[in-house]
Amino acid sequence: MEEQEAVFHSRNSGSGSASASASAYIISQTIFLCLNRTHMSMSDNEDHADYTDNNSSAKRRFRDRSKEVLSKQAVKLAKQAEEHERFINKVTHFLGVLGFGWFCFIFGARPQAVPLVYCLFYVVFVPLRWIYYRFKKWHYYLLDFCYYANTIFLVYLLFYPKNEKLFLVCFSFAEGPLAWALIVWRCSLVFSSVDKIVSVLIHLLPGLVFFTIRWWNPATFEAMRPAGMAGRSTWPYIEDKSYLWMWLFLVPLAVYILWQVLYFLIVNVLRQQRFLRDPEVMTSYRELSKKAQKANNIWWRLSGLLGDQNRLLMYIVLQGIFTVATTALTVPIFLSYELSVVFQLLKISASVWNGGSFLIDVMPRQVILKEKKKSEMQLVQNQKDQ
Numbered sequence: 001m002e003e004q005e006a007v008f009h010s011r012n013s014g015s016g017s018a019s020a021s022a023s024a025y026i027i028s029q030t031i032f033l034c035l036n037r038t039h040m041s042m043s044d045n046e047d048h049a050d051y052t053d054n055n056s057s058a059k060r061r062f063r064d065r066s067k068e069v070l071s072k073q074a075v076k077l078a079k080q081a082e083e084h085e086r087f088i089n090k091v092t093h094f095l096g097v098l099g100f101g102w103f104c105f106i107f108g109a110r111p112q113a114v115p116l117v118y119c120l121f122y123v124v125f126v127p128l129r130w131i132y133y134r135f136k137k138w139h140y141y142l143l144d145f146c147y148y149a150n151t152i153f154l155v156y157l158l159f160y161p162k163n164e165k166l167f168l169v170c171f172s173f174a175e176g177p178l179a180w181a182l183i184v185w186r187c188s189l190v191f192s193s194v195d196k197i198v199s200v201l202i203h204l205l206p207g208l209v210f211f212t213i214r215w216w217n218p219a220t221f222e223a224m225r226p227a228g229m230a231g232r233s234t235w236p237y238i239e240d241k242s243y244l245w246m247w248l249f250l251v252p253l254a255v256y257i258l259w260q261v262l263y264f265l266i267v268n269v270l271r272q273q274r275f276l277r278d279p280e281v282m283t284s285y286r287e288l289s290k291k292a293q294k295a296n297n298i299w300w301r302l303s304g305l306l307g308d309q310n311r312l313l314m315y316i317v318l319q320g321i322f323t324v325a326t327t328a329l330t331v332p333i334f335l336s337y338e339l340s341v342v343f344q345l346l347k348i349s350a351s352v353w354n355g356g357s358f359l360i361d362v363m364p365r366q367v368i369l370k371e372k373k374k375s376e377m378q379l380v381q382n383q384k385d386q
Contacts, residue, residue, distance in 0.1 A: 089192040096191030107208065111216040115157050118209045122154055125198050132195075140267060140283045145323075146181065146202055148259045149173040153206050168247035169255060171214065172330045174206035175343065176252070180326040182347050189355035196358075200351050211344055215337055248331050256323050260316065268312070285315055 106113055126147070133139040141147075153174065156166050181187070182203045190196040267275075267283055275281055289303065289311060303314040333339050 092194055093192040096194075096197055100189075100191070107212070111212040114212045115161075115209050118205045119154060119157055121201060121205060122150060125201075126150070129195075129198055137278070137281045140271075140281065143263055143266060144284050145256065145259055145263075146178055149178055150202060150206065152255075153209070157209070165247050165251075167210075167213070168244075168334075169252050170206075171210045171334060172248045172252040172327055173255075174210045175333050175340075176326040176330045177256075177323050178203045179207045179343070179347055180322070180329075183350045184322070186354045187351055188358040189351040190358050191355075196355070204347055204351060207347060208344065211340055214334065215340060244331060244334070248334060249327055252327050253324065256320075256327075260320070264316070285312060289315070 103117060106117060126142075130139060130142055133141055149170075152166075153170050156163065156170050160166050182200065187200045187203060188196050189200045267285075275283070275286075288299065299318070302318060303311045306314055333343055
């Protein structure tokens with residue numbers, strides 16, 4: 001653009017009373033200046049490109065170096081933790097039992113504080129889990145529905161605690177898909193494992209939070225008065241069943257469908273090449289299909305009804321059926337205090353039972369395999385030293 005303006009200006013100045021030779025001289029000088037400026041501009045662009053390339057290369061080297069240093073430190077910490085594994089497990093078990101006992105006390109003595117305990121748990125342990133899962137290449141687990149729902153719970157409790165409709169949606173998620181996942185996917189309450197404790201609490205705590213808000217919170221006791229009594233509040237007391245089905249069933253399903261679409265776009269479209277390049281990066285579908293194939297259980301057979309090429313589609317369909325069924329069950333749970341109490345006991349009992357099964361059936365085998373592997377590695381090391 002600058003070169004065109006210069007040529008246009010020189011042509012205008014050359015016309016008029018100036019002679020042809022003078023015009024030719026001016027034009028030749030203008031062309032020379034334009035070519036010189038173009039050459040300088042190209043040189044500047046090349047220098048800028050070289051600088052940009054060098055700068056990006058330096059940033060890339062710094063980033064790779066940082067990853068290498070962090071990876072080495074993580075491996076070093078993992079080795080140190082493995083050397084003191086038994087002591088760490090004892091400390092974790094000790095703190096886990098005390099923490100769970102303290103929560104049970106708060107749950108009975110001061111139920112209105114349970115939402116605050118849940119919020120503290122979320123803001124502390126979910127970021128720590130992301131850091132740990134990022135190192136293990138499991139961070140795409142945090143796109144699962146349980147974390148999506150827990151984020152909605154946090155927004156409700158912190159910013160919209162008096163929003164009746166959002167309360168019903170949160171209640172549906174907490175006492176529906178998240179609660180039943182504890183039982184169906186056999187989540188284990190193992191106090192010696194921080195990862196298992198967090199996995200259980202991610203699914204268990206929301207239901208207890210909304211149980212206390214629905215039935216035990218003094219601020220909502222007025223809503224539990226029988227119909228016809230003076231001064232009866234309207235929240236969260238619901239008389240219109242169609243309204244109840246709308247906000248406990250239909251709207252939560254719409255929110256679930258939104259999550260499913262976003263999850264599919266992120267994991268199966270936008271990040272597909274990432275998963276193809278690195279098979280160690282895990283998602284829920286990869287993990288569940290791997291375990292189901294190994295066990296050859298009912299989930300593996302059901303997911304193969306439409307053929308191996310459509311297992312992902314069948315997984316989405318089965319998950320949708322599970323969500324519809326468990327969401328529908330939240331309506332009677334919301335209406336009945338007795339059913340709500342029984343359901344809380346069922347969830348806790350299932351988690352404790354699965355934890356006991358893990359400690360008795362699974363952990364001994366893991367310890368034996370780990371000791372066997374350690375002895376084999378030590379034997380190989382001794383042979384190398386000789």
